[in-house]
Amino acid sequence: MKVICFGKIFGINGLKRAGYFLVVVLILVFLFQRNLAGRKKEHLLSPVGSSGFQNEERVDRLTMVLPTSTPSLTPTPTLSPEQVAEIKRKQFEELNQKYGPCRLVPILMYHHVMDVAAAKAIGASGLNVPPKIFQEQMDYLQQKGYQVVDLDEMLTGIKNNSLSKKAVVLTFDDGYRDFYENAYPVLKEKNFKATLFVISQYVGGERYVSWEQLREMMASGLVLLGDHTLNHPSLPSLSKEQEFNQIVS
Template structure:
């Protein structure tokens, strides 16, 4: 009987020991769980930080695009005519551009940079002429070529082959040397004073005639006299031009819509200091 009692007590003690070990095991398991969770939490921020760094990185700084678009008419010595710039003054301006590190870009390059994410050189400048005077070919062309520049001419289509204006062969030679020939209407009218039908004819027929003569697209336009309104701008857009230039002062930037682009007027009496100022301040 005594042996039986001792055996029962031994079994009871053994049971208690086993029970205590089981509880201890459970407690240990629970104690490890927060540690595991903490380790997981430490890993997650590290992964997130790495992913964020790879995605965004340090963005490279890009200077906002602002480009001066110079515009001239005639390069010829004629006292009292502000439309005609003396050749020596024009050449002095081109020397200035060269010495300051400017590179001429085409209207096509400008369009791509402003609206399509294209690239431009560090110091871009666009050189334009209005109307299509013959001296653009006989005088301005050799000067520009001498200093490594090209230009774009907004041509009045009815003036081609006329006295004092460029001929078809001259226009084609300019194109062969990297110049652009673009639209400036048929007859150089004040477009805001015309009815819609006449405006469309001026724009459409000029574009078609130039494209036929040149054998290539004409994509850009300048308003004669800088004269335009909302309806005229819409007509230019509807005709298929990609950009249109006014005579309003300032540089171009992507915030301007394609049919209201500003230019930098270069006139006879401005002097080199004024020329320099207009190339340093977009809001001159």
């Protein structure tokens, strides 16, 4: 016979031991309360010296009465990298069976590529990759033989099963000018492609790319242009008509 208690399973013997322990604890608590009541009475009848010895004696008695052992906690098991990989593999298999054919394609998403101080000045440190780091990341992709494609090429490759196993996608949100100034030159140097999502009403504004710069980058064949709404509202807060206008217009 097994008994489930607090998420752990104890046999009958274990349950008996737990009961004995509980009885012992109750007896100790009773003795402590009786002793405390007696000390309180003594405290009311006799003065406490300036040295505070009476309080110290009470602390000593508390130390003697209360149990000192603490229960050990069972640590939460940590999954190994192999176990995590197996879980991900099974999840991918389920998606592939339901929606397949599917492919695992790394997509690196960026916002700003600018100096640390400049990003901090506009409150964008959490969305920024410094140019030096970006250069190192692109160098790594090149050295490891990755094929950098845009989103259209990725989708086409998945549909006709021609996508390289080392394909990777670069995307850049919002259409900031630092993409043109700091990221685009690196892409040209390495002949890497990227997908740039622009906020159409912000094009030409302060810190954003201009229409002329967009035409130049699109003509190079390296930059695919994507829509990032008219003015970047929170879509869930809009009506269906407003959402449609933001996405399609």
